Amino acid sequence: MSGVWLCLRVVLMAAGLMGTAVSAAAQGSAPPVTALRAARLIVGDGTTVDDPVIVVRGDRVVAVGPRATTSIPPGARIIDLPGHTLLPGFIDAHVHLTSGDNDGGDMAVLRETAAHAGIYGVANARKTLDAGFTTVRDAGANYYAEVALRELIAKRVVPGPRIFASGPALGITGGHADVNGWSPTLMIPGTGIIVDGPDEVRKAVRTNVKYGADQVKIVATGGILSVGDAATASQFEDIELRTAVEEATRLGRKVMAHAHGADGLKAAIRAGVASIEHGSLIDDEGIALAKEKGTVIVPTLLILDEIVKRGAERGVPPYAIAKGRQVEPERRRRLRAAYAAGVKFALGTDATGDLHGRNGEEFQLMAEQLGAPPMEVIRMGTQYAAQLIGSEEIGVVATGHFADLVAVQGDPLRDLRVLAKPAFVMKGGAVVKSAALERSSTTR
Ligand SMILES: [Zn+2]
Numbered sequence: 001m002s003g004v005w006l007c008l009r010v011v012l013m014a015a016g017l018m019g020t021a022v023s024a025a026a027q028g029s030a031p032p033v034t035a036l037r038a039a040r041l042i043v044g045d046g047t048t049v050d051d052p053v054i055v056v057r058g059d060r061v062v063a064v065g066p067r068a069t070t071s072i073p074p075g076a077r078i079i080d081l082p083g084h085t086l087l088p089g090f091i092d093a094h095v096h097l098t099s100g101d102n103d104g105g106d107m108a109v110l111r112e113t114a115a116h117a118g119i120y121g122v123a124n125a126r127k128t129l130d131a132g133f134t135t136v137r138d139a140g141a142n143y144y145a146e147v148a149l150r151e152l153i154a155k156r157v158v159p160g161p162r163i164f165a166s167g168p169a170l171g172i173t174g175g176h177a178d179v180n181g182w183s184p185t186l187m188i189p190g191t192g193i194i195v196d197g198p199d200e201v202r203k204a205v206r207t208n209v210k211y212g213a214d215q216v217k218i219v220a221t222g223g224i225l226s227v228g229d230a231a232t233a234s235q236f237e238d239i240e241l242r243t244a245v246e247e248a249t250r251l252g253r254k255v256m257a258h259a260h261g262a263d264g265l266k267a268a269i270r271a272g273v274a275s276i277e278h279g280s281l282i283d284d285e286g287i288a289l290a291k292e293k294g295t296v297i298v299p300t301l302l303i304l305d306e307i308v309k310r311g312a313e314r315g316v317p318p319y320a321i322a323k324g325r326q327v328e329p330e331r332r333r334r335l336r337a338a339y340a341a342g343v344k345f346a347l348g349t350d351a352t353g354d355l356h357g358r359n360g361e362e363f364q365l366m367a368e369q370l371g372a373p374p375m376e377v378i379r380m381g382t383q384y385a386a387q388l389i390g391s392e393e394i395g396v397v398a399t400g401h402f403a404d405l406v407a408v409q410g411d412p413l414r415d416l417r418v419l420a421k422p423a424f425v426m427k428g429g430a431v432v433k434s435a436a437l438e439r440s441s442t443t444r
Pocket residue numbers: 094095096139350
């Protein structure tokens with residue numbers, strides 16, 4: 001194994017690659033050209049290429065194909081990744097990048113400021129990128145902190161994934177997006193925007209779009225981490241759900257709906273949301289509706305597993321652990337049934353607190369719990385997630401797409417767990433992680 005690392009290091013060092021990949025472009029000369037070679041490529045669309053070459057110019061892929069038929073332009077920097085599998089940069093369709101706690105945000109609302117959210121966001125963005133996730137859909141944040149993070153990552157002020165932001169989630173008074181169980185005299189705001197009735201829903205959608213939301217997050221049922229509501233109970237009227245979707249659609253945005261219970265979940269699907277987050281208790285009618293409408297389920301297995309198995313040590317409140325355990329057995333059966341019936345899925349972890357950076361563990365969980373084959377699971381975290389987000393520049397390694405690439409050692413089609421430990425990450429043509437270089441520099 002050390003030979004592999006050494007080989008990669010030598011090639012990278014000879015090319016002077018680290019830290020200088022973008023300097024030529026910054027100086028106004030022609031964008032640098034880089035060629036990556038590896039044992040195999042998982043394209044993201046269900047196909048593979050053995051002995052692949054990927055040619056990158058600036059931030060884009062300009063050629064991809066087998067080594068025998070893909071020419072490398074003269075003067076290109078070459079990155080050799082022997083024994084590795086290249087994949088598209090991973091996409092997590094449900095994170096909370098600016099969240100630093102494990103309790104769903106109640107304590108953050110009580111004790112923390114916008115500055116906390118921003119600083120957590122910077123730290124979590126780095127961890128997420130190092131885990132190979134070059135794009136995320138953020139599923140709700142206070143203070144529009146993730147919008148600011150998105151802009152400063154795009155300006156290269158701090159490293160991080162491409163972010164599709166929601167702003168604060170929309171929820172009802174006393175619901176999952178509210179902070180409950182305290183004295184009325186305290187006047188505590190929600191963890192999201194608290195709205196009741198279609199007029200307030202419409203205003204909140206417009207407000208979020210005004211401040212930079214790429215999609216709209218609504219809370220259609222109770223939650224696991226919230227106090228005083230049942231995860232199974234619906235939390236919006238149909239007219240409120242429809243208003244959210246109509247207004248978002250008018251403004252060119254999709255809607256993602258948090259939903260555990262079957263009734264709220266079906267109401268959200270009927271209203272036309274793009275995705276159901278969690279989807280725990282989807283019933284047969286919900287499965288049929290999701291198939292008919294093309295609604296995607298983002299099952300967020302990692303966080304629910306962590307709450308049930310390690311909730312106490314992670315600081316999750318006891319009421320939330322009890323709620324998680326109550327839903328758990330049925331959730332596994334229902335999500336498996338939904339996958340078997342042909343409902344579309346995309347990968348999302350609901351990463352908060354100390355889960356940031358562990359996003360890649362979701363691949364193996366999806367294979368185990370949904371009964372999905374490895375190639376399909378990989379597409380859930382690449383191509384299908386890109387389709388859900390609505391971007392045609394990511395999710396598949398193809399000419400014209402962003403050069404967002406991950407390399408893992410070994411073959412993920414044999415063992416998905418290798419996806420949790422990427423050795424190499426490129427985002428927009430710039431090398432942002434190379435385990436090879438880190439390891440070598442400590443031994444020399
Ligand atoms: Zn979430």
